[in-house]
Amino acid sequence: MIIRHLALxxxxxxxxxxxFQALRRFLSSEIDSIEASAQNSVKQLQLLExxxxxxxLQPVPTIDPETHGTALSAQITDSVAAEYHRYKQHQQLIGHxxxxxxxxxxxxxxxxxxxxxxxxxxELLLASEAHQGHATSLWNPANARYIYGIRQGIHIIALExxxxxxxxxxxxxxxxxxxxxxxxxxxxxxxxxxxxxxxAELAKGYHLFERWIPGSITNGxxxxxxxxxxxxxxxxxxxxxxxxxxxxxxxxxxxxxVCLNPLENYVLLHECALNNIPTIGVIDTNADPTWVTYxxxxxxxxxxxxxVIAGVLGRAGEAGQKQRLAAAEKGWVxxxxxxxxKLPDESxxxxxxxxxxxxxxxxxxxxxEDQALGNIGEMEDKLDALNNRDGRRLRGxxxxxxxx
Amino acid sequence: MGRYDxxxxxxxxxxxxxxxxxxxxxxxxxxxxxxxxxxxETLARPVLRxxxxxxxxxxxxxxxxxxxxxxxPEDKLRDDFFGDHPWELARPRLVxxxxxxxxKNYDWSxxxxxxxxxxxxxxxxxxxxxxxxxxxxxxxxxxQARREFYQHRHLEDVxxxxxxxxxxxxxxxxxxGPLEIGMxxxxxxxxxxxxWATKQIEEEQQMRAQMFSGSENENMQTSSEPExxxxxxxxxxxxxxxxxx
Numbered sequence: 001m002i003i004r005h006l007a008l009x010x011x012x013x014x015x016x017x018x019x020f021q022a023l024r025r026f027l028s029s030e031i032d033s034i035e036a037s038a039q040n041s042v043k044q045l046q047l048l049e050x051x052x053x054x055x056x057l058q059p060v061p062t063i064d065p066e067t068h069g070t071a072l073s074a075q076i077t078d079s080v081a082a083e084y085h086r087y088k089q090h091q092q093l094i095g096h097x098x099x100x101x102x103x104x105x106x107x108x109x110x111x112x113x114x115x116x117x118x119x120x121x122x123e124l125l126l127a128s129e130a131h132q133g134h135a136t137s138l139w140n141p142a143n144a145r146y147i148y149g150i151r152q153g154i155h156i157i158a159l160e161x162x163x164x165x166x167x168x169x170x171x172x173x174x175x176x177x178x179x180x181x182x183x184x185x186x187x188x189x190x191x192x193x194x195x196x197x198x199x200a201e202l203a204k205g206y207h208l209f210e211r212w213i214p215g216s217i218t219n220g221x222x223x224x225x226x227x228x229x230x231x232x233x234x235x236x237x238x239x240x241x242x243x244x245x246x247x248x249x250x251x252x253x254x255x256x257x258v259c260l261n262p263l264e265n266y267v268l269l270h271e272c273a274l275n276n277i278p279t280i281g282v283i284d285t286n287a288d289p290t291w292v293t294y295x296x297x298x299x300x301x302x303x304x305x306x307x308v309i310a311g312v313l314g315r316a317g318e319a320g321q322k323q324r325l326a327a328a329e330k331g332w333v334x335x336x337x338x339x340x341x342k343l344p345d346e347s348x349x350x351x352x353x354x355x356x357x358x359x360x361x362x363x364x365x366x367x368x369e370d371q372a373l374g375n376i377g378e379m380e381d382k383l384d385a386l387n388n389r390d391g392r393r394l395r396g397x398x399x400x401x402x403x404x
Numbered sequence: 405m406g407r408y409d410x411x412x413x414x415x416x417x418x419x420x421x422x423x424x425x426x427x428x429x430x431x432x433x434x435x436x437x438x439x440x441x442x443x444x445e446t447l448a449r450p451v452l453r454x455x456x457x458x459x460x461x462x463x464x465x466x467x468x469x470x471x472x473x474x475x476x477p478e479d480k481l482r483d484d485f486f487g488d489h490p491w492e493l494a495r496p497r498l499v500x501x502x503x504x505x506x507x508k509n510y511d512w513s514x515x516x517x518x519x520x521x522x523x524x525x526x527x528x529x530x531x532x533x534x535x536x537x538x539x540x541x542x543x544x545x546x547x548q549a550r551r552e553f554y555q556h557r558h559l560e561d562v563x564x565x566x567x568x569x570x571x572x573x574x575x576x577x578x579x580x581g582p583l584e585i586g587m588x589x590x591x592x593x594x595x596x597x598x599x600w601a602t603k604q605i606e607e608e609q610q611m612r613a614q615m616f617s618g619s620e621n622e623n624m625q626t627s628s629e630p631e632x633x634x635x636x637x638x639x640x641x642x643x644x645x646x647x648x649x
Contacts (some may be wrong), residue, residue: 011517102519123504141469142450148476168441175437242440255433276418278434293412293443335620336430364430368423 094147094182109302116319117170118132122159128304131157133285145283146297155285165296169280170316172294173256174348177203178327181255184208185310186268189261191303191312197261199310203317204236206254217271220251227251231341233329241344247257249340253277256311260306262287275354282309336367413443484546488524492524513537515552527553561643 017188105127115124125131133139133155134145148158176183183205187196193209200207216223229252231242257272259265260282269291274280281292282300287296299305327334416438418549422428431566453466458605478558498521510517512533515526534545568578580588 102556105500115430121504123503127489127501127504136471141449142447144452144469144471147471151474155471165444168444170435172437175441177432177436179437181433235512239578269411269412272414273409276411276422276432278415278438279412289446290408290410293415293438295444295446333434336498368431371437 016157016336037143054284067387084395094140107304110307110311111194113200114198114315114317115308117167117174117312120163120166120308120312122163124308125159125162125298125305128308129302130162130298130305131159132299132302134173138286140286140288142289143283143287143297147285147287157285162296162298164292165314166298169258169294170312171298172278172280173203173258173313174258174316174323177317178323180324180333181254182206182252183258183317184254185258185260185313186212186265187260187306188212188264189300192260192306193333195303195307195310199258199317200316202311204321205317212265212268214267215270215369217277218252218276220253224251231338232331234327234335242341245341258282258310259292260310261300262291263300266291280313282306288319337363339364408447410446413446437511478528478532479530481542481546482524485524485527485550486530489524495523497521497523515549520591522553522556 006013010140047083133143135154139147141153146157146161148156150156173183179319184207185196185200185203185205186208188194188209188211191214196207196209199205213223214313228250229246230264231239231246233239253275254277256270257267257268257277257279259279259281262269262283263286269279273291273295279291280294280296281287282305283289283292283295283297285297287300289297294308298309325336342356416435419428419432419435423431447633450641451468453465453468455468456463466478478595496571500563506519510520511528512529517524520526530549530552531542531545534540534548535542538545572578
């Protein structure tokens with residue numbers, strides 16, 4: 001402690017307060033007062049700053065004695081570009097030092113950057129444990145063609161088959177999204193919610209990660225009647241003014257359902273079958289593949305596998321939506337517009353109604369022709385007959401009853 | 405029961421029938437898509453075992469539709485190693501695959517692989533490599549792989565011990581181990597049982613004291629002494645004749 005400073009500093013105090021206290025304070029030389037020590041440190045810093053400024057080209061920012069931070073003027077004078085250049089130089093100098101981390105599995109990447117259908121490899125499916133089925137005693141013999149073999153008492157699913165079925169399902173999702181169909185992603189097991197929501201977000205579809213309320217399709221008017229619906233144009237912009245008409249419309253139904261755990265959602269799949277809605281499902285070795293239209297044989301108990309499958313289907317939906325919006329930009333509408341809706345400013349007189357009806361029929365006919373393109377020919381009928389033969393052959397061969 | 409429901413697979417045919425019979429005004433948006441990408445054949449069983457030719461000793465072919473079990477050459481080696489070292493199975497193991505190609509980056513000319521923990525599988529793969537590339541016999545390769553494994557396990561132990569010593573030198577401290585925690589718990593329950601037992605004994609003694617009144621007790625004790633001596637004298641003859649006496 002420098003006694004000269006103290007005498008200087010405590011001078012006014014000595015006048016103001018009792019002389020005895022000042023004397024005692026003067027005599028004790030144990031510690032600095034807080035202010036004095038702060039003052040000292042500032043002075044030391046300023047000294048250091050002066051030395052540094054003399055030694056190097058780059059000036060060190062001055063210390064503000066009030067706030068004890070670097071002065072604002074110094075921060076501004078350094079241009080951003082110079083800072084960035086120095087950062088880059090620094091990075092080049094020492095960036096390669098330290099340990100090298102090899103690429104490794106990070107669980108969140110499957111959600112943040114899901115693989116696209118082109119990225120599906122057998123290695124990816126193997127790493128996500130898509131090949132592990134259930135114990136051999138739990139199998140459903142209908143899955144025999146998806147099973148590669150038995151290993152340590154469990155069935156191993158053939159990954160080529162999984163990849164092929166997954167790509168096929170992705171193609172279906174993409175096409176349905178391109179044609180403006182409503183896609184519903186369902187995964188009601190614990191931990192599947194994030195994957196389901198992400199897939200629905202990508203495909204601009206809908207998601208369900210809690211219980212499927214039985215009857216939401218067959219008895220939809222009662223269960224979903226109060227849900228909000230909106231009218232959008234081909235560019236997905238909301239068109240207001242249809243509220244009254246929407247109130248009387250029947251509830252919406254999905255055009256495609258993707259179910260990640262069919263075992264728990266038999267009711268949903270049954271309702272879809274009753275209402276002629278195609279379904280895609282992850283079929284483990286203990287599930288029944290006839291419940292869904294497009295089975296994807298894979299392990300439905302592995303969350304990583306579910307994330308891969310949901311991500312791939314979501315990416316496919318995203319591609320389809322992009323195609324649809326690109327077509328809309330060029331003025332092509334890839335889907336059949338809702339026909340029983342009137343524009344809010346449409347007039348009510350007879351001739352207009354007739355004209356509207358005619359236009360509507362024309363639109364329907366055009367779309368149906370487009371849909372059934374090539375269906376008129378014999379080729380299509382033959383194909384349909386071939387598809388139907390599947391059931392007939394079974395009927396002849398194994399005498400199974402068929403519900404139509 | 406026993407019924408197959410093919411409605412899910414026949415959505416396209418159903419949609420077509422509904423449209424052709426004027427039940428629906430228009431075809432669904434997926435109609436063409438499902439026509440282009442039809443669902444696969446279902447309920448078809450591939451024949452996985454060739455049925456035996458008919459002739460001498462021919463039996464009825466069975467289980468021809470059931471999947472076959474998969475065997476690998478290292479299965480036997482694995483059985484041997486884990487039979488000899490059963491506690492290796494009790495060690496925690498990392499089973500998460502990074503890319504699915506992890507095994508392709510391993511070079512089994514050395515037993516230690518970067519990015520893979522040393523475990524029984526390392527021994528098996530190393531043994532396989534020795535048998536294949538150095539033409540070693542199965543037991544010789546096993547011995548060599550096993551010895552390398554023991555050596556690296558020993559080095560791991562040393563590394564762990566040194567790390568602990570270094571950490572403790574700079575001020576780290578470690579809590580009780582599982583055995584010490586177990587002993588503490590046992591001591592606690594022993595002490596609580598002891599207090600409970602002393603209390604029970606006291607209560608029982610009090611009950612007994614209440615059941616017999618004090619005066620009777622004293623009388624019995626005072627009067628019993630001569631009677632006891634007398635009884636002793638009476639039984640002495642009998643006891644001395646017995647084999648125990």
